[in-house]
Amino acid sequence: MPETTPVDANEAQLEVLRLRDEMAALSSELNETNQGVLALYAELDVQAEDLRQASDLKSRFLSYMSHEFRTPLGSILSITGLLADEFDGPLAPEQHKQVAFISAAARELSDMVDDLLDLAKIEAGRITISPAWFDMLDLFAALRGMFRPIVDMTSVDMIFEAPVGIPQLYTDDKKLAQILRNFISNALKFTKRGEVRILARMENATEIRFSVTDTGIGIPAELHGALFEDFSQVDSPLQKRLRGTGLGLSLCKRFAGLLGGRVGVESQPGIGSTFFVIIPLAIALEPSDEA
Ligand SMILES: Nc1ncnc2c1ncn2[C@@H]1O[C@H](COP(=O)(O)OP(=O)(O)OP(=O)(O)O)[C@@H](O)[C@H]1O
Numbered sequence: 001m002p003e004t005t006p007v008d009a010n011e012a013q014l015e016v017l018r019l020r021d022e023m024a025a026l027s028s029e030l031n032e033t034n035q036g037v038l039a040l041y042a043e044l045d046v047q048a049e050d051l052r053q054a055s056d057l058k059s060r061f062l063s064y065m066s067h068e069f070r071t072p073l074g075s076i077l078s079i080t081g082l083l084a085d086e087f088d089g090p091l092a093p094e095q096h097k098q099v100a101f102i103s104a105a106a107r108e109l110s111d112m113v114d115d116l117l118d119l120a121k122i123e124a125g126r127i128t129i130s131p132a133w134f135d136m137l138d139l140f141a142a143l144r145g146m147f148r149p150i151v152d153m154t155s156v157d158m159i160f161e162a163p164v165g166i167p168q169l170y171t172d173d174k175k176l177a178q179i180l181r182n183f184i185s186n187a188l189k190f191t192k193r194g195e196v197r198i199l200a201r202m203e204n205a206t207e208i209r210f211s212v213t214d215t216g217i218g219i220p221a222e223l224h225g226a227l228f229e230d231f232s233q234v235d236s237p238l239q240k241r242l243r244g245t246g247l248g249l250s251l252c253k254r255f256a257g258l259l260g261g262r263v264g265v266e267s268q269p270g271i272g273s274t275f276f277v278i279i280p281l282a283i284a285l286e287p288s289d290e291a
């Protein structure tokens with residue numbers, strides 16, 4: 001081992017000092033980087049909060065707007081009702097037609113507003129499920145009554161197949177009815193002749209399948225995937241004449257999710273479509289807000 005001379009000792013001391021300075025510089029650099037990272041985190045937090053607020057605002061805007069629309073629409077509908085009933089004097093035949101147009105348009109707008117309101121409620125997590133025991137026969141009877149005026153005006157038959165061997169259900173019948181109402185109104189909208197058949201059967205020991213089959217225009221297979229998304233509509237000559245918002249099926253999908261189930265479609269152009277929903281016979285009782 002070489003002997004340490006005073007000169008060597010000096011050099012070593014200098015080296016130690018240099019290293020210490022270097023470490024001090026490094027540690028202050030690290031400190032700065034750390035602060036930078038913390039600042040970035042804080043910024044991310046702010047942005048996440050902004051996003052949350054924006055989505056909240058959107059939902060709130062949708063629900064306020066839909067709510068504000070309902071009152072004037074309600075007045076239009078009741079006044080056209082009074083006019084059509086000739087409460088304040090008789091109408092000429094042409095005036096009857098015009099009043100009918102106004103009331104049909106107002107009803108369409110009001111349905112659209114209802115759909116938007118439902119969507120906003122789902123997005124805000126405000127839709128609650130209230131399950132109860134009920135009999136499917138009552139549900140079918142209510143649906144049949146609801147669509148009778150429309151069916152009477154068309155040459156399409158609406159057939160409810162009597163359900164056999166199906167126990168009572170424990171689920172939210174209003175939501176289930178809303179899903180089926182959407183399916184049936186689409187089926188009637190896109191079917192010019194033939195029939196719309198509604199049936200219920202057990203899917204397996206714990207689930208039930210409701211399906212609505214029509215003999216209408218059908219939907220090409222490549223479009224099936226997008227059907228259940230918001231505002232999705234198939235481009236077809238018939239579609240152009242039949243306005244709608246394209247929210248119906250997306251609401252069906254979300255409602256089915258709330259009931260613990262799922263929706264689906266089988267369809268062939270020119271032959272017809274079957275839209276179905278499969279839900280548990282009894283909804284699980286723990287809260288499930290996922291759509
Ligand atoms: N039974 C059906 N036969 C043929 N096409 C259908 C049928 N059901 C739905 N579709 C197609 O899927 C699209 C989306 O349906 P959806 O119910 O979501 O919207 P919509 O009926 O156009 O409008 P909304 O229900 O909001 O009034 C329809 O526009 C139509 O192109």
Ligand SMILES: [Mg+2]
Pocket residue numbers: 182185186244248249
């Ligand atoms: Mg629809």
